[in-house]
């Protein structure tokens with residue numbers, strides 16, 4: 001029955017692929033197709049059967065105390081220095097919360113709700129290469145691993161308009177590469193995160209669905225740039241608040257619907273994350289798909305950033321992605 005599960009899995013994969021099946025003949029001998037038991041996880045000796053089953057069914061697993069206090073303190077220190085512009089990292093993107101956009105900018109971590117693309121900062125990027133994280137990542141991506149997207153989220157105390165919320169979304173909306181099952185996010189709490197300061201909220205099991213249409217939520221106080229949410233979000237769907245301690249890490253599937261509530265405390269709630277993909281993934285053309293809206297927003301921003309030079313949505317990803325293990329075979 002293990003063989004028939006593998007065959008079924010291969011059939012499912014081929015059906016999901018956005019390119020002709022003759023292009024993927026080599027998949028038959030692909031190491032990733034050795035997924036004989038679960039659909040979403042590989043048999044690697046690391047995950048217990050319970051953990052595998054949990055990821056298969058829920059689309060995420062939470063590992064307690066995976067990143068050391070010392071490492072997190074170092075990441076916090078570097079974050080502070082980057083925000084103060086005491087160190088620079090080429091390509092770093094900083095984002096201010098909508099609520100403070102119009103006020104004077106002071107270079108301080110309290111003015112920056114999120115940094116992205118820290119792949120050129122050796123100290124923060126060390127997070128993406130931590131061996132204990134990569135061991136888990138490999139269970140989802142297989143041996144060739146790319147760090148595709150990096151973020152340090154610094155959710156500010158809500159200024160009263162609920163702009164600190166992150167609407168419910170699927171991360172795959174942002175990614176022009178496939179297959180989805182070879183992508184995983186690692187998200188590590190840099191302090192206690194709970195319902196009060198806006199922990200992650202997930203809809204378990206939604207990773208088995210398809211990519212949904214995303215758009216800005218119709219929120220009275222507005223939503224931050226590029227914070228799209230699933231259209232027609234069903235607030236009745238059972239949700240789980242992922243309360244975590246410093247160093248705890250959740251791994252989740254890019255189709256899992258998740259978001260975060262508002263920060264009702266006076267502190268800045270911090271988390272560091274990396275989206276990994278198998279280097280064996282391939283880029284897709286998102287023209288004419290539900291992802292066209294985000295692709296256009298990204299193109300507009302890169303156009304401004306690189307003085308009118310048009311950079312394709314795919315190239316903007318190829319350019320930022322970094323190999324962290326194995327071989328850079330495709331992405």
Ligand SMILES: CC(C)CC(=O)SCCNC(=O)CCNC(=O)[C@H](O)C(C)(C)COP(=O)(O)OP(=O)(O)OC[C@H]1O[C@@H](n2cnc3c(N)ncnc32)[C@H](O)[C@@H]1OP(=O)(O)O
Nearest residue numbers: 093094095096097098101149171174223224225226227301
């Ligand atoms: C899986 C993963 C990919 C999921 C996610 O990351 S979900 C969230 C995705 N978010 C992002 O990718 C954040 C992207 N953010 C950015 O690229 C930057 O923060 C920018 C929005 C471009 C702002 O960069 P900055 O250097 O400040 O550039 P500018 O001051 O010229 O601003 C450009 C225009 O953007 C506006 N803006 C900046 N921050 C926000 C905001 N928080 N909410 C709404 N609008 C905002 C700003 O007002 C300006 O607009 P105009 O004045 O040109 O109309």
Ligand SMILES: Nc1ncnc2c1ncn2[C@@H]1O[C@H](COP(=O)(O)OP(=O)(O)OP(=O)(O)O)[C@@H](O)[C@H]1O
Nearest residue numbers: 165166167168195201217229230233259260261262
């Ligand atoms: N219309 C919507 N579209 C998309 N996402 C939404 C919508 N409404 C709420 N959310 C998101 O759902 C999640 C839960 O938010 P909500 O504010 O209801 O609860 P919470 O802040 O997590 O907890 P509490 O019930 O204690 O306030 C958050 O990620 C929020 O951004």
Ligand SMILES: O=C(O)CCC(=O)C(=O)O
Nearest residue numbers: 153166171258259260271
């Ligand atoms: O830390 C958070 O609030 C979640 C952010 C998130 O899901 C994202 O940026 O894709």
Ligand SMILES: [Fe+2]
Nearest residue numbers: 169170171258
């Ligand atoms: Fe997300």
Ligand SMILES: [Mg+2]
Nearest residue numbers: 165260261262
């Ligand atoms: Mg709330």
